[in-house]
Amino acid sequence: MKDYLLDTCIVSQFIHREARQRYPRVVERVTEVVKKQGAYVSIVTVYELRRGIELLRLQGSGRKKEVALKMFLHGVTTLSLDDNGNQGWSVAARVHAHGQARQPAITLGEGDLLIAATAIAHSRILLTSDSTLGTRFRDLGLPELVEVVPFK
Numbered sequence: 001m002k003d004y005l006l007d008t009c010i011v012s013q014f015i016h017r018e019a020r021q022r023y024p025r026v027v028e029r030v031t032e033v034v035k036k037q038g039a040y041v042s043i044v045t046v047y048e049l050r051r052g053i054e055l056l057r058l059q060g061s062g063r064k065k066e067v068a069l070k071m072f073l074h075g076v077t078t079l080s081l082d083d084n085g086n087q088g089w090s091v092a093a094r095v096h097a098h099g100q101a102r103q104p105a106i107t108l109g110e111g112d113l114l115i116a117a118t119a120i121a122h123s124r125i126l127l128t129s130d131s132t133l134g135t136r137f138r139d140l141g142l143p144e145l146v147e148v149v150p151f152k
Contacts, residue, residue, distance in 0.1 A: 004033050004147070005040045005079065005119040007128040008048045008111065013151055015068040023151040026129050030149075033127060039076040042118035046078055048111055079122050081114060092117035099140055106139050120145060 006014075013023040014030045033039075049069055056062025081088030092113055099106035108116065112133055119126040126146045128134065134148035 003037055003040070003122075003124045004127040005042060005115070005122065005124040006030065006033075006045070006076075007042075007115050007126055007130065007133070008045045009130045009133075010128050010149065011041060011045060011049060011072065012052070013129055015065070015072050017064055017068065023129070026149055026151045029127070039072075040079055040122075040124060041073075041076050042115040043078050043080045044111055044114045044118065046073065079118050079124075081118055081121065084121060088114075088117045088121035091120045095120070095140070095142075099136075102139075106136055108133075108136055116145070 010026055010030060013019060013026045016022060019027050030039075053062050053066045053069060056065060081092065095108070095117060096113055099108060112130075116126050116133075116137070125144075126133075126137075127149065128146060129149050129151045131148050131150075134143075134146050137143055137146040
């Protein structure tokens with residue numbers, strides 16, 4: 001059985017108040033994964049989701065999303081780059097260098113890179129709905145490390 005780490009994009013869609021209508025395939029796949037293994041996220045995902053909610057709060061909204069996030073995070077296991085002797089940081093450095101050495105260079109955003117490194121360091125497949133991320137992993141020669149779930 002494959003083990004998965006949920007990325008920020010897929011968690012954000014999963015906890016959306018209209019998720020079942022707007023992202024039915026995401027809801028179906030995440031529910032299936034969580035039932036089989038539980039929910040695992042990177043600490044970077046927790047940070048990205050919390051900063052988004054903080055911004056919404058400053059703009060006078062986001063209360064319902066904040067409640068949904070708290071409920072979701074209550075049931076997840078958070079994985080870190082610092083586990084296993086900081087292995088995740090070494091993985092992130094290698095993936096970044098590998099991408100930059102290509103012609104043309106393949107660049108991952110810092111958040112995506114750190115979340116992917118967390119998944120790799122914990123021997124998990126990154127579950128995302130971000131097709132661009134899937135393409136970048138394929139271009140890096142690592143297609144088996146990511147599963148892209150179409151959100152519709």
